[in-house]
Amino acid sequence: MLEITDLHATVADKPILKGLSLSINAGEVHAIMGPNGAGKSTLGYTLGGRPGYEVTGGAIRFAGQDLLALAPHERAAAGLFLGFQYPVEIPGVSFVQFLREAANAQRRSRGEEPLSGGEFLKLAREKAGLLRMDMDMLKRPVNVGFSGGEKKRAEMVQMGILDPKLAILDETDSGLDIDALRIVGEGINAIMRAPGKAVLLITHYQRLLDYVKPDFVHVLAAGRIVRSGGPELALELEEQGYEAVVA
């Protein structure tokens, strides 16, 4: 589903990713772990196509397409979802307003019928319920006045509504208390644990992986994947720290 080959990327002319390769198949959950500054968030933003994150080498194939040839909104329509570490607050624009437009823009580009207002609200209510989020919160301006945990849950509600093929979740576990962590973990499983779907979890800690069990764990350091393994690698990292494992 996702094939990253020898990816090099710079931010403000500073090389961050230096030859990263990664292959993710449908049905798999991958976790990328690594110390601060390793390039984890840069990988997420580069896959999402954020302006300012410049690819200077390598290739990315996603669902049979050249991902780098697609604009951010086209990547979303192709089935890629980026969960933000710091979800953006947008005063004056409500979740339901923009999500319906976004969902229908995606559907149009895939040649599908747009959702009616009623159909959309039903879908939104169902996904909000999955994340135990009050539907009224989705009528409020995007992320404005939300706590850190509410923002992360709202990200997962959006993921549920948009129904992507591949979710790249950048530190979705940060800012969550113990209960919210479980709710978010179960939400990810409910939405993304399906044939034809895949997840890339970007995280510092083992704790989210207790709920969303990864098939593969990778260690990212200095812009490259330096080790890959099964779920046991996350436990080893948790016990010994990055320094010991990376060295």
Place this chain on the structure above:
Amino acid sequence: MSEALVLPTRRDEDWRYADAAFLAASDPATLMQWSEWTIAPGETRRDYRVLASGALAGGTVERLRVHVGAGGRFELGLVNAAGRYARFEAEVTLAEGAHFEFGGVTIGGGDNVQEVVTRVLHAEPGATSNQIVRAVQWGRATGNFLGRIEVARDAQQTDAGQNFKAILLEAGASANTKPELEIFADDVKCAHGAAIGALDETAGFYLASRGLPPAEARKLLIRAFIADAFAAITDEEARLRLLDEALAVLDGEAP
């Protein structure tokens, strides 16, 4: 009387950002004309107007002078989307306990110069006014808001607010604002704020990452931005119409 015959130039403080060629070519009798309205005590008048894009090639100046009687209310919504020089001017005098609510938007590109000029006179005690102006410009266009608030000696408990924000979509566009306060009473609340910037790129990427095409994302953000100006307009239908009129300019012309 004499005022009607003197042609302003850019040396006049109130006309410093105006289009000099347009002024020079204008007939002073037309240019300096005022529409005069009186709102009776306790009454409310609402006025919503659009200076439309493309309607006038050379320029247009509309001047409105309103006296609001005691306890009266004047609600004014304006979209200035015209070119090449388009100026809307309001001079509002508030009697005791009267209120002036103003929401204005300038929006346009090309070489347009779009101005909103207000002078609000709090002539008697307890009057309130609230002015919110938003500018969205691109190309080499300019959006201006000159807002003057005058509080008379006896006009205690005046509460006057003024807020201007501009978004410049391209590097060549500009915005000017000049708040002026002249206060002769001592128990008065006057607030003003101004900010000029670009569209929030982070918000744009966030919306795009959910699948919104750039033009739609930008429209949503600009709609939210200018909606501030019309938030206090009580007539829901008029509020939406003003928003649509402003956004229609964006559809046709923006980069």
